[in-house]
Amino acid sequence: MTDAIEEYILSHIDDEGDLLRNLNRDAHVNLLRPRMLSGHLQGRLLKMFCRMVQPKRILEIGTYTGYATLCLAEGADDDAEIHTLEVNDELEDFIMKHLHKSKLEDKIHLHVGDALDIIPTLNGVFDLVFIDANKRHYCQYYDLIFDKVKSGGLIIADNTLWDGKVLEIPHHTDKQTIGIQEFNDKIAKDDRVEKVILPIRDGLTLIWKK
Structure with a gap:
């Protein structure tokens, strides 16, 4: 997608609002990898879902700045609850600073720690799961959450085109690319779900549990 097309799209969809715009700016000024943030287009898409x-x-799974978290909260009903998992405890202050500014804060429950440890402790069934964490562990996340997703539930996985590296033969040390390739292959073969990859930003896979 060219910059001109992206600008056209952004000028013809809903505005992200001041809170998310300021969060985005704060991330670009103060965080090392602001590109990991979901951003305006993907954020509006998550809200729409x-x-x-x-x-x-x-x-x-993978809070990072809380941008996507807030977008999910915007689109969810008032009585919905969002459990978001972040492994990096150094991001907790950044996340909470912006959550505290939102009227949606009461919907959101932040869990700090390794998702592989936290997911088994979460009780109940989820209607929607958004995976955007360590690419090495996507297959493990999927296996851990699958039985916790209701029939007819939606799983969304981010970064599934991985800058086009999914088309390459990765170096054996490139565990992130290998992890994404293995995840994509696993989903393609899973007849328990329907799936489609959207070529938006870095690839977004929609997985509907039958």
Whole structure:
């Protein structure tokens, strides 16, 4: 997608609002990898998915700045709850600073720690899961959450085109690319779900549990 096309798209969709715009700016000034942030287009898409699915319980694996978290919260009903997992405890202050500025804060429950340890402790069923964490562990995340997703639930996985590296033969030390390739292959073969990859930003896979 060219810069001109992206600008055209952004000028013809809903505004992200001051809170998310300021969060984005804060991330670019103060964080090392601001590109990891979901951003305006993907954020509006996540909100729209919530409008359509109307999930009551959402699980986000990989909070980072909380940008996507807030977008999910915007689209979810008032009585919905969002559990978001972040492994980097140094990001907690940044995340909470912006959550505290939002009227949606009460919907959101931040869990700090390794998702592989936290997910087994979460009880109940989720209607929507957003995976955007360590690419090495995507297959493990999927296996851990699958039985916790209701039939008819939606799983969304980010970065599944991985800058086009999915088309390459990765070096054996490139565990992130290998992890994404293995995940994509696993989903393609899983007949328990319907799936489609959207070529938006770095690839977004929609997985619907039958």
